[in-house]
Amino acid sequence: MSKPLKLSIRTGDPRAIFKQVVDAISLAIARNELEEGDKLPSVRALAMQLSVNPNTIAKAYAELTAQGLLDARQGLGLFISAPKQLLSREERSKRLRAAVQRLVNDVAHLHYSDDEVLRMLATELGRIRTVSKTGGAA
Amino acid sequence: MSKPLKLSIRTGDPRAIFKQVVDAISLAIARNELEEGDKLPSVRALAMQLSVNPNTIAKAYAELTAQGLLDARQGLGLFISAPKQLLSREERSKRLRAAVQRLVNDVAHLHYSDDEVLRMLATELGRIRTVSKTGGAA
DNA sequence: TGTACTGTACTACCTCACATAGTACAGATG
DNA sequence: CATCTGTACTATGTGAGGTAGTACAGTACA
Numbered sequence: 001m002s003k004p005l006k007l008s009i010r011t012g013d014p015r016a017i018f019k020q021v022v023d024a025i026s027l028a029i030a031r032n033e034l035e036e037g038d039k040l041p042s043v044r045a046l047a048m049q050l051s052v053n054p055n056t057i058a059k060a061y062a063e064l065t066a067q068g069l070l071d072a073r074q075g076l077g078l079f080i081s082a083p084k085q086l087l088s089r090e091e092r093s094k095r096l097r098a099a100v101q102r103l104v105n106d107v108a109h110l111h112y113s114d115d116e117v118l119r120m121l122a123t124e125l126g127r128i129r130t131v132s133k134t135g136g137a138a
Numbered sequence: 139m140s141k142p143l144k145l146s147i148r149t150g151d152p153r154a155i156f157k158q159v160v161d162a163i164s165l166a167i168a169r170n171e172l173e174e175g176d177k178l179p180s181v182r183a184l185a186m187q188l189s190v191n192p193n194t195i196a197k198a199y200a201e202l203t204a205q206g207l208l209d210a211r212q213g214l215g216l217f218i219s220a221p222k223q224l225l226s227r228e229e230r231s232k233r234l235r236a237a238v239q240r241l242v243n244d245v246a247h248l249h250y251s252d253d254e255v256l257r258m259l260a261t262e263l264g265r266i267r268t269v270s271k272t273g274g275a276a
Numbered sequence: 277t278g279t280a281c282t283g284t285a286c287t288a289c290c291t292c293a294c295a296t297a298g299t300a301c302a303g304a305t306g
Numbered sequence: 307c308a309t310c311t312g313t314a315c316t317a318t319g320t321g322a323g324g325t326a327g328t329a330c331a332g333t334a335c336a
Contacts, residue, residue: 072284
């Protein structure tokens with residue numbers, strides 16, 4: 001069976017649909033809501049569920065596969081791959097810096113203090129790691 | 139006179155040209171490299187300097203004006219406006235959270251520790267505030 | 277064997293954002 | 307007056323994103 005994948009697409013979201021899917025799955029993996037070996041919904045099934053075109057889902061899956069987050073098995077489906085890192089140290093560092101720079105750009109004119117921004121980030125990062133597969137505490 | 143505005147456009151940048159201009163100027167204001175009352179290069183002059191279409195620059199200026207960062211005076215030019223905040227508290231908070239969420243998404247699969255991300259952000263935020271107009275300290 | 281599922285690869289078409297090019301007009305300055 | 311300023315148009319081309327439909331090879335199961 002494939003995981004239910006409580007995924008939703010927001011029409012108001014500035015991100016492209018396929019990007020929303022990529023982000024959602026990428027985040028779910030980081031949160032351990034999806035573990036190695038888990039089977040994803042089929043291209044057609046997820047497309048049906050989200051009321052979008054199968055090609056759009058295929059594009060998202062292709063992106064995730066290219067990133068090494070998914071393994072494709074012809075005729076079987078797509079599965080969460082073992083954690084790996086196919087990016088070089090330089091590339092990872094470059095992307096981290098770019099992502100941080102983008103945040104700095106985005107909040108530059110909002111007049112938040114450094115501490116406020118850092119606290120918000122710490123909070124959001126914490127929301128990721130705390131959701132472990134061992135969870136279920138009360 | 140208008141500030142020289144050492145601005146550059148990178149063709150490899152995924153951002154649209156007008157967005158690069160918006161971000162650069164927004165950042166320059168946050169850095170106090172541009173102060174209230176400073177005059178910006180004319181639409182046509184900056185377009186010439188960057189080898190892009192005047193319409194593209196006009197679009198960037200219009201965006202900055204809409205954000206309240208610039209004041210337009212017909213026939214005179216565009217000037218850095220007094221610091222103000224026309225966004226509601228909710229809107230600012232919403233944007234901060236969205237920006238932070240985007241960062242979290244971007245770095246989710248890079249396997250950086252929370253501390254590393256936070257330290258990078260603290261560094262980049264620091265690079266903003268340290269550049270004050272009172273600068274020039276040997 | 278046949279049927280139904282899987283991912284994947286196409287082609288075609290539509291829409292929209294972005295960028296360029298050119299023109300035009302009102303306000304400001306000399 | 308001429309020349310600068312921002313601004314507002316129209317027109318055109320390009321590319322990303324999305325949809326629609328078709329097709330094919332690999333897998334599973336009755």
